[in-house]
Amino acid sequence: MSDHRSLPEPAPFTADDFAARLRRAAQSAQEAGLDGVLVTPGPDLLYLTGYAPVAITERITMLVVPVDAEPAMIVPRLERPDAEAAPGASILRITDWTDGSDPYLESAALLAATGRYAMSDSAWAMHLLGLQDRLPSSSYVSMTTALPMLRAIKDDDEIERLASAGAAADQAYEEIVTLRFAGRSETEVGADLADLLRQFGHSQVDFTVVGSGSNGANPHHEIGPRIIQEGDMVVLDFGGLKDGYGSDTTRTVHVGEPTAEEQEVHDVVRHAQQAGFEAVRPGVECQEIDRAARAVISDAGYGNYFIHRVGHGIGLTTHEPPYMVEGETQALQPGMCFSIEPGIYLPGRFGVRIEDIVTVVPDGGRRLNQTPHELRIVS
Template sequence: MSFTDRMAQALRHARDKNLTGLLIAPGPDLVYLTGYRPVAITERLTLLVLSAGHEPTMIVPRLERPDAEKAPVKLVDWADGTSPYEAAARLFNRVGTYGISDSAWAMHLLGLQEELPDTLYVSLTKALPMLRAVKDADELERLAAAGAAADQAYEEILKVRFSGRRETEVAADLAALLTEYGHSQVDFTVVGSGPNGANPHHEAGERTIAEGDTVVLDFGGLKGGYGSDTTRTVYVGDNPPDEVREVHDIVRQAQQAAFEAVRPGVACQEIDRVARRVITDAGYGEYFIHRVGHGIGLTTHEPPYMVEGETQELVPGMCFSIEPGIYLPGRFGVRIEDIVTVTEDGGRRFNNTPHELRTVN
């Protein structure tokens, strides 16, 4: 889909929500709609204005206009020493309700409100949560390539020594591997060993990994502009205890059950419910402490969210994580995560490394 088509589609969705127009700040929404990513996001106002009956127009700082010329929109610039909000106000209806990007700076929103006191603003994520949710063929290819690169990094990290090394060292190895396999940006490399694995968002620290540890590896970033995000849990040593094997197998079954539930027309919350039911029935419900998934695309976390209360139905082209986990405080954690996309009759994984409990040295 071309940028022009994306902007037209966004405006149609805005009209369906009774919005006067859309205000797109620098960030993933602006990249999605125009392909333009400012060299630096600063205090100077940059804003794409979309409203029915008007040509898509972006207001930019004058010194950044040469870079912005590549965007497929009309440009209006403003100079240092003048009011960007006064310049922007000429592009607005003076009365109306606008959807505005979540990434917009508060100072800019307040400036617009002061200049246009009869306008109202709503979060774009709240107003149009599905704006970027359904991927086209090119986006699906990019997400598949990012997932395959993350899979390659996982297979390689299994070959390094874990025992006797700090979490930060293994995390650095993971980051280097993601870069080696084509990631332009590494967003996170969670290495949660032993009791640290019971913290879902543990930041790799100075703990020394030891034989007998269970280690949660959650890592991802951007390749070709689109995100990867995968989690596998490994055991340091040759013979994982029965309890570790049992917990890992429960999480594996929950992940598989949730994947098998993916198909068009199913509510997002149902994917969470299916995984949670498996873990709860096994007696570990209180130790599954987060939603089962999140959307992914130009960012690693975006709508739709696989969480209780989200009644949005799945449609082909949606992409999201399925990542159930069990976290036993002070002891260990287990999580298994794949990125999947909705197809015409089910789901397709973008991560295809084995789900079995792997052992490392």
């Protein structure tokens, strides 16, 4: 068994990387007609500063990225040493507040009284309301609504982290299919998958879907006690974080030889996934990826059984913009990374899904998962 942990870790992001991201955030806010961006603990703060504090509900930590001034971050005084040690701290003006003071009044001093700001989707409502109370003429919009593409264009270092995470997930898949499925519970197989992801370098396992038999017809089935049987179709969807970036892949296997119908359904999904991939190129609207994959499934007579969008972005989190869904007219750009995961779900019977992470390159798409799409037979 190979060990993905033997590969060298990627070089850390530098202060220059974070400075460039902050400049891009300010420019994006200006282009959106905003006065700046407000970022609370979560993936946006990690992306812009490299700082990942413990998200304590009652204590506000907030990065302020104005369009016309230097970025600043306000933190609880007891957390200031950690904030100052963050990779991007040297390019920030850091202030603090103490317990017993009014953190919203001190935070408001960093904002324009009548400003309009994009705010992290993960911000606590109590902090947003506290700012609104101190600055009643200010207004706020969600980051995803105002700046959905802020983290969508990955640089080369980010893409290689995603590729490494994808390769590790591929290794986990190649190992899991050598193990026995029949006679074991979904929970047991899911635990094996989680162990393999960690063995091949994942620091965090976010999900291990093992949908056997009729459970596979539920796209987000939680693993459970069902015993996998000979003749079952089994959907394996798993991923997490490696070097801070996400993996997410799905393959569908069969315990023993499939029926003609099961093979047909799997082939339709496989062709749909390929059609979605072939539609990827710069300038194409996101919805066209969904349309390309969906057309294959609809033409085969299974359109009513494809019940979700075809893909989602991935990066510091496993679900983020852009989304490959009808109505999303955002044009693909090199560096965007997202899933293509069509599926067919026959209620009470079985399901099939095939998923790869793909990045946009100048002449099309590049797969970040390399395991075969053909229906794998397991024991």
